[in-house]
Amino acid sequence: MQLHNFNSGPSILPKEVLDGAAAAIHDFNGTGLSILEIGHRTTHFVAVVEEAKQIVKRLMDLGDDYEVLFLQGGATMQFMQVPMNLLDENGLAAICDNGVWGHKAVKEAQLFGPVQVVSDTTAAKHTYINKAIELPSNTSYLHITTNNTVEGTQWHQYPQVDLPLVGDMSSDIFCRPTPFHQFDLIYAGAQKNMGAAGVTMVVVKKSILGKTTRKIPAILDYQKHIEAGSLLNTPPVFAIYVSLLTLRWIEKEGGLVEMEKRNTAKANLLYDTIDASENFYCPIAKEDRSIMNAVFFLKDQNREADFLALCKEKGMIGVKGYRTVGGIRVSMYNAMPHSSVVAFCALIKSFA
Ligand SMILES: Cc1ncc(COP(=O)(O)O)c(C=O)c1O
Numbered sequence: 093m094q095l096h097n098f099n100s101g102p103s104i105l106p107k108e109v110l111d112g113a114a115a116a117i118h119d120f121n122g123t124g125l126s127i128l129e130i131g132h133r134t135t136h137f138v139a140v141v142e143e144a145k146q147i148v149k150r151l152m153d154l155g156d157d158y159e160v161l162f163l164q165g166g167a168t169m170q171f172m173q174v175p176m177n178l179l180d181e182n183g184l185a186a187i188c189d190n191g192v193w194g195h196k197a198v199k200e201a202q203l204f205g206p207v208q209v210v211s212d213t214t215a216a217k218h219t220y221i222n223k224a225i226e227l228p229s230n231t232s233y234l235h236i237t238t239n240n241t242v243e244g245t246q247w248h249q250y251p252q253v254d255l256p257l258v259g260d261m262s263s264d265i266f267c268r269p270t271p272f273h274q275f276d277l278i279y280a281g282a283q284k285n286m287g288a289a290g291v292t293m294v295v296v297k298k299s300i301l302g303k304t305t306r307k308i309p310a311i312l313d314y315q316k317h318i319e320a321g322s323l324l325n326t327p328p329v330f331a332i333y334v335s336l337l338t339l340r341w342i343e344k345e346g347g348l349v350e351m352e353k354r355n356t357a358k359a360n361l362l363y364d365t366i367d368a369s370e371n372f373y374c375p376i377a378k379e380d381r382s383i384m385n386a387v388f389f390l391k392d393q394n395r396e397a398d399f400l401a402l403c404k405e406k407g408m409i410g411v412k413g414y415r416t417v418g419g420i421r422v423s424m425y426n427a428m429p430h431s432s433v434v435a436f437c438a439l440i441k442s443f444a
Contacts, residue, residue, distance in 0.1 A: 183232030244387030
């Protein structure tokens with residue numbers, strides 16, 4: 093039976109990325125050694141990091157005023173590493189709480205100083221994004237989650253601010269052309285659109301660093317990682333290599349313009365099918381719907397278990413909604429073929 097992998101992350105990767113990763117486990121670049129066995133300071137691996145950084149800069153159209161880092165600790169670590177590095181003594185962190193991940197960013201930032209929640213959609217169960225943001229004058233930075241993986245909302249236009257803008261892009265990085273230059277710090281766990289779990293990409297504008305007198309442990313200090321060229325300690329070698337293969341794949345397929353074309357076609361098909369259905373509904377405001385993660389429900393919730401059983405029977409993997417939200421969630425990352433969404437839509441239509 094053909095499987096359709098709608099997992100929210102770790103999630104589907106292009107077949108040629110999996111093939112390349114498998115080959116490198118046996119023999120990396122003709123070295124006779126596995127990628128799992130090579131030293132991280134060898135010329136072979138330094139070249140991997142450099143090429144990955146270059147592709148990221150090309151895809152983001154960013155210059156030398158930004159640095160690309162490959163770190164560990166997941167996007168979750170960024171919830172505390174960002175305030176530790178950016179929240180200065182007299183400032184506050186302005187954070188949008190539009191879902192589970194934004195909420196965690198708030199909680200962690202509170203460990204380092206005052207936090208102002210400038211957009212909170214809890215009362216509406218996060219079914220839209222409140223874009224009417226007012227920033228206090230002593231704001232050190234504004235943090236948004238560009239795509240709310242759990243709730244199925246996505247910022248389609250970013251706030252225009254004249255202070256550092258931080259974006260958690262874990263679940264929509266490289267899904268479409270993006271004005272990355274509007275951001276001063278971008279982070280993303282790799283395990284959705286960028287590769288395997290174990291590495292988190294951080295892209296930071298160097299000029300925003302060094303504003304706090306707080307003592308920062310070296311391993312958490314962006315500046316120290318920049319000085320060490322992402323090789324401050326042993327990095328997640330294999331995960332970085334899988335990211336390189338995925339980045340190469342994105343460029344080869346036509347870059348972000350092509351990713352957007354594919355992703356909007358898939359998302360439009362799915363949302364149109366749900367909206368036209370008698371049995372399903374999507375509560376998310378149309379203008380804020382995510383092209384990566386669609387969250388929707390059965391009108392008769394008693395039938396949810398039947399639908400999930402049918403999905404399982406038909407090889408549709410990972411479609412159960414997040415534990416606190418329920419319902420159905422279909423993740424359609426870059427590597428998800430159009431044919432899988434077509435197959436899923438056929439299931440929706442047939443579920444009378
Ligand atoms: C938007 C967003 N931020 C943060 C996280 C947490 O990522 P990690 O598990 O890599 O810490 C996730 C995970 O799904 C996410 O989707």
